Amino acid sequence: MSLVLYYAPGACSGVTITAMIELGLECEFKKVDLASGEQKTPAYQQINPYGKVPAVTVDGQLLTENPAILIYLNSLATSSKLMPDTDCALQRSQYYSDLMWLSSSVHPSVRHVCMPSYYTQSSDTDDVVAKGIKQLILYFTMANQHLQNSTWWYGEQWSIFDTYLHWCYTRALRGGFALDSFPALLSHQQRLEARPSFAIRQQIEQR
Numbered sequence: 001m002s003l004v005l006y007y008a009p010g011a012c013s014g015v016t017i018t019a020m021i022e023l024g025l026e027c028e029f030k031k032v033d034l035a036s037g038e039q040k041t042p043a044y045q046q047i048n049p050y051g052k053v054p055a056v057t058v059d060g061q062l063l064t065e066n067p068a069i070l071i072y073l074n075s076l077a078t079s080s081k082l083m084p085d086t087d088c089a090l091q092r093s094q095y096y097s098d099l100m101w102l103s104s105s106v107h108p109s110v111r112h113v114c115m116p117s118y119y120t121q122s123s124d125t126d127d128v129v130a131k132g133i134k135q136l137i138l139y140f141t142m143a144n145q146h147l148q149n150s151t152w153w154y155g156e157q158w159s160i161f162d163t164y165l166h167w168c169y170t171r172a173l174r175g176g177f178a179l180d181s182f183p184a185l186l187s188h189q190q191r192l193e194a195r196p197s198f199a200i201r202q203q204i205e206q207r
C-alpha cells in the first residue's frame, strides 16, 4: 500500500504525521506551502479539491478530514493503536465523537483567534477574536477539568486525541491565547512533548 500525506509545518496535519509515526506506517510526506497559497493552486487542488491539509492518498485515492484519516489509519494498525480498543460500538463511536468535537468545534474556535480574517470581510476582527476566546475558554476549561486527575485523555494510555488536543491548545497559544489558567493543559503539554513521536514530527516538519 502506498500512503502519501500532504502536510504543512505547524498545521493540524501535525496530528496526522504523529499518527503515522506512532503506528510505524510507511508514508511519503509532501510539504504544502500554505503561506504562499500553494493549497489554492490548480496543481494541489487536483490532489485535494478542498485546498486543505491534511490530505492523504491511499494508492492514489484521496482521503481528507483529520478524524476520518485518523480512524482509517487506526484500522491499519497491527500492534500500537491510536485509541483504546473496544468491541462496544457505542464506546467506539464515543472515541470518534471526541475526535470530531476537536475538528468541528475546538479547531474552528482556534481559527477564530489565530486567523480571524477567515470569518469576516471587515478589517476589524476584534469581535471574531473575542468570540473565539470565549469559546476556547469554555472548551479548555472542560479539557482542563478532564485532565486534572488523568495522565492522558483516556487514562493511562496515550491516544491520538491527546495529540490533537495538544495541537489545538498550542496553536491557540502561538496565536496569543494565554494558557496560564489551565495548569492541567500545561502539564499535559509537557508529557506530550516528551513523547519520541513529538520530536520526530518536528524533524519531519522542519525538512
Ligand SMILES: N[C@@H](CCC(=O)N[C@@H](CS)C(=O)NCC(=O)O)C(=O)O
Pocket (backbone or CB within 6 Å): 011, 012, 013, 034, 039, 051, 052, 053, 054, 064, 065, 066, 067, 103
Ligand atoms: N476540516 C479539516 C480542516 C483542515 C484545515 O483547516 N486545515 C488548515 C491547516 S490547520 C488548512 O489547510 N488551511 C489552509 C487554508 O484554509 O487555506 C480537517 O479536519 O482536516
